[in-house]
Amino acid sequence: xxxxxxxxxxxxxxxxxxxKPAMQKLYETVKENLPEGFEEGVSYGMMGWNVPLENYPxxxxxxxxxxxxxxxxxxxKNFIAFYHMGMYADKELHDWFVSEYPKHSKRKLxxxxxxxxxKKPDEIPLELMGELVKKMSxxxxxxxxxxxxxx
Numbered sequence: 001x002x003x004x005x006x007x008x009x010x011x012x013x014x015x016x017x018x019x020k021p022a023m024q025k026l027y028e029t030v031k032e033n034l035p036e037g038f039e040e041g042v043s044y045g046m047m048g049w050n051v052p053l054e055n056y057p058x059x060x061x062x063x064x065x066x067x068x069x070x071x072x073x074x075x076x077k078n079f080i081a082f083y084h085m086g087m088y089a090d091k092e093l094h095d096w097f098v099s100e101y102p103k104h105s106k107r108k109l110x111x112x113x114x115x116x117x118x119k120k121p122d123e124i125p126l127e128l129m130g131e132l133v134k135k136m137s138x139x140x141x142x143x144x145x146x147x148x149x150x151x
Contacts, residue, residue: 002045003075011047015075022121023075026082026129030071033130037138038070046074046081051138061149070141071133079110079117082129086136088114089144097132104128 005011008027015023027047031040038049043066050067053059060066072083087094101109104125110117118124136144 004045005042007042008040008047011042019075019080019121022080022118022124023073025126026073026080026124029126029130030073030133033133035134035137039067041067043069044072046072046083048072048083051142055138056142068142068145070136070138076117079119080121080124082116082118083114084116084132085114086141086144087132089148090136093132093135096135097128100128100131101125 003011003014005014012023012027030049034049037051037055039052040047040049042048048069049071050069052067056068060068070085074081087097098109104127105123107120107123110119
């Protein structure tokens, strides 16, 4: 399920009604906890937060000339997806999240390499998600990204 949208407010307005409250709360949690140096927008068919080209002129190696992606959030067919590239690139952050999740949710963690899937929108552990968002600055993300890119 891909939502075509020009900006975040447009994206949120097109989310299915049963998911709007959860998506709005998760979006607000990200905004309240996001370190400086990121900008929000819509790309790859989802809401996202990137390191702008003004802060990292090299941009994303997969799509030259595009900002460096960091996090994304999407309403998929059967779940809300939250993508955090930092967890994919930083094992310590990944392991922290995996160990903390059971303390904040009764549900089993449904996670890929950078994607957390929430099948019950009203049970998203917002406090934990806020802590996750705070854990990596734009400067940290650029450094980890470059280290992993060189490997």
